Amino acid sequence: MSNILITIGRQIGSGGLEIASKVAEKLGIELYDKNLLNLTAKGSGLSADVLEKKDEKPVPANRFAKFLGLRGSNYTDPQFYSAGSVLSEDELFKIQSSVIEQLADEASGVFVGRCADYILRGRDGLLTFFLTADMPDRVARIASKRGITEEEAEKFIQIEERKRKEYYGYYTFKEWGDSSSYDICLNTSRIGVDAAADLIISLYHQIYG
């Protein structure tokens, strides 16, 4: 039988990570989230701190660099662009992609974010989910999780989500959070965290037996 591969894209504050870890725990398979960074670091020889700075963010961060479209490629020698530096965002995405593919080859797993649905597309045993939640729930969850006010939480969500959206759109040519980009979309405000986890598992079993 092929490996169980579940990918979970999530709005910030939709409880995606919590649900993903429940799914992984109940199925007794690996959960890949932030720990992907460490695995990528180990696989590539790069430092995890360096990778963390660029995790799920569309770099360049500053406006000037963004206007110029700088992505670490060889822009100072315009005539002779090279493949780009090892530290360029594109190069790091390539490294992380190959780590994700390797993990999916080796064992079953639940992958949170990081374009895993795109990277693993077309594989046997893959089911892709996207989780949403109503704004008040998301604000409340982020506020309590990070110990900040609701206004701050709302701002945080807006800023971080824009980065996530850009990151996903940049690498996958699909729309982040658009229902046509995923197999199944769930609103966790309606069904709750536990039910969402159970639903994901039972849907998976229904589809793959």
Add this chain to the structure above:
Amino acid sequence: MVPVELGTERIGKLLKQYAAPAIVAMTATSLYNMVDSIFIGQGVGPMAISGLAVTFPLMNISTAFGTLVGVGAATLISMLLGQKDYKIANRVLGNVVMMNVVIGLVVGALSIIFMNPILRFFGASDNTISYAREYMMVIMYGNIITHLYHGLNGVVRSSGRPKLAMYATLLAVILNAILDPLFIFVFDMGIMGAAVATVLAQVVGLAWVVKVLCDKNHVLHFSKEIWKFDWKIAKRSLSIGMAPFLMNVASCFVVIFINNQLKRYGGDLAIGAYGIANRIAFLFIMLNMGFTQGMQPIAGFNYGAKQYDRVKKVFRLTALCAVCTMTVGFIVAMTCPKAAVSLFTHDAELKDISANALRIMLSMFPLVGYQIVVTNLCQCIGYANKAIFLSLSRQLLFLIPFLIVFPLFLDINGVWWSMPASDFISTVVAFFMIRSILNKLGKDE
């Protein structure tokens, strides 16, 4: 996957391994540029050399528009092939062709329509404009060919077939070198012959690249489904290409400004002399770029792996290689400038002016080697803004004021001296900038 050997293998060996192919490619490119100048200078005359030098900025602008599409498309395709997303990769290929055709047509048509005012603005005089025009008209009628050839060659390179792309380049270089004397001397076509040779060589290069891209056995190839314009792809590749585009345009305006100052203080021959000296300088700069390209993956990886001692080591070694290379250029310029420039002309007056220009322009060359390596190091360890600043400082920020002020006191020699002066100051800035970066490495955490 990143080759882990970047973090363990001996630095000297790595640098050799990564720099060698880049150096070969760079040399080929700069030879390509030299050949036209040599045949035109020898076969047509000193005014033709000046006419040719006037056209450089226009050719640069055309190249800039080529890279605007080409760089982004090549980056995207390499990315998408890595993800095995063949469908979209092929769509990008189709869009590259379409964008190149459109941009090539527009740039070509506008240049042809406004050829005279453009060339005047670029520093052409009554004596040189006929040569510049004759040459440029042919080049601009072939503009689509040029764009497609460079664009698609980049695509082939990024699709994992660098050797096939290199063959196309070599084919065009060699063909141009054969056709140039044929058209100039045998058919007696003058400067127009050089342009026809250039365009024909690119037609053959393009044919080769198209043939490669028709190979159905490779995942990336032409087919009926790819001819659909896609805004998202266009936007993406243009946004990646914007930085190189703007750098190209900036450097082109600097050359226009230099040409105009030269014309004002030294006349047409000074422009021709600049063209000659620049071709020689370019050869060494390109060799230097070969070393820095070899350095980039090594410095980038080790910075990412926090092996800062190795970053410093590869930086020092590359800087040493660069300074040595540029010192060779420096020695040539100081000891036998006449012999070097006589490759391009046998006119005694132009030879004198060019030799003088070469000696002054290259007087800070060893420093330039260091400055370029520092700029590239900043870029590949993520200091993007600093890299841009350093790059602009030498070629624009310090240069322009010097170009305005120096000639007021030194006349034509002031124009020549503004270049090494800018080299010197920008190297000092680069030195202090990189010293503070390297000192901080690993200490801020």
